């Protein structure tokens with residue numbers, strides 16, 4: 526079948542293998558010479574693409590929930606959406622969540638995903654108590670920070686390249702309402718946005734949307750959030766209100782998302798944000814997953830798809846670095862249609878993306894010249910000591926990867942021990958030279 530991940534690029538012909546029990550997963554690993562696990566395909570690029578794909582969403586049972594300690598154990602194909610459906614009414618939330626709930630537990634661990642609170646609470650892997658993994662050689666091992674810690678640091682952020690995660694025990698976070706007290710602050714420039722991040726570094730959630738279509742100043746909206754106490758929440762309900770969402774029926778023609786249309790949208794979004802500046806109560810869905818309300822919004826970019834370029838720069842160099850990068854993008858005349866800025870803390874996983882600094886995620890429509898632009902951005906990012914997020918990558922080259930991920934050799938040593946024949950191989954891992962034999 527033809528398959529692609531969220532950004533619809535690359536689109537490849539592949540065999541998809543489902544399983545519902547561990548014994549079936551083991552059979553698949555014996556049968557296939559080479560394969561890669563895939564959750565819900567919400568990554569942007571080719572990290573979960575290969576000729577043979579082990580598809581995990583059918584392996585999705587809840588195993589246990591310790592309601593005293595807030596420890597949940599699930600099979601790796603369980604989606605965050607299903608987890609939230611069970612835990613929210615019991616007064617628990619995910620300590621870390623990305624901007625969509627349509628991902629699997631295994632995908633969250635393998636990409637070591639981050640949320641709007643990374644600078645305070647770290648990445649998803651920091652909240653994994655322990656996990657069980659089927660190694661490429663057919664052994665089931667348990668790992669955690671105490672048990673097989675080296676393997677644990679290779680699995681969290683390891684992009685499925687050291688084995689198939691079967692299940693995980695994760696620590697949940699207690700909440701007293703499904704509301705977030707949000708503060709929205711309009712900012713006229715990148716400098717102002719960064720000052721707001723610095724001033725509010727001890728707030729739990731922070732994120733900024735930036736307008737990159739208006740040349741020069743990059744105005745934006747800075748949003749802060751804290752969980753409401755039961756007393757201040759608008760109601761006592763522990764399930765977020767159901768809302769009817771939109772759905773994009775098919776790939777739309779390119780002009781729908783033209784530069785002019787996006788410019789008008791950005792200006793409207795900013796004006797509305799300014800008008801609604803200040804405090805408001807947002808339910809968890811609206812605060813954490815605004816894009817999930819429009820199903821298949823990726824189709825807005827048309828059948829050619831789009832690329833998301835997400836990078837992080839060390840904090841001390843972030844301000845001049847981000848300016849240099851945005852100037853460079855402007856000089857190319859290929860502005861991103863969406864730009865989201867966050868502050869990250871440090872991270873321990875060998876291939877985990879975060880480092881203490883600022884991360885910018887930019888959505889670019891597929892256009893001639895885009896590859897050339899992104900290749901030069903790689904150079905700039907790495908010269909500034911930063912790196913590009915593997916879960917959002919479809920095109921980086923091996924040199925850029927090696928420069929951005931200094932622990933790659935240690936990762937390959939561990940992969941060599943667990944997967945000497947490179948059974949776990951994706952299109953991305955081939956492109957980046959992430960293979961045990963090369964080590």
Ligand SMILES: Cc1cc2nc3c(=O)[nH]c(=O)nc-3n(C[C@H](O)[C@H](O)[C@H](O)COP(=O)(O)OP(=O)(O)OC[C@H]3O[C@@H](n4cnc5c(N)ncnc54)[C@H](O)[C@@H]3O)c2cc1C
Nearest residue numbers: 564565566567568623624629631632635638639684685690
């Ligand atoms: C709208 C949107 C917003 C997003 N926001 C964020 C964000 O804020 N922060 C962030 O960090 N990410 C974000 N992402 C990216 C997304 O969270 C990650 O790409 C995540 O890994 C996707 O999980 P998945 O289950 O879809 O896995 P896939 O995309 O299918 O796979 C991702 C990686 O996980 C591996 N994998 C999957 N399951 C297993 C398993 N059982 N065992 C071993 N390896 C496995 C795959 O091999 C692959 O390398 C966003 C994506 C979208 C579409």
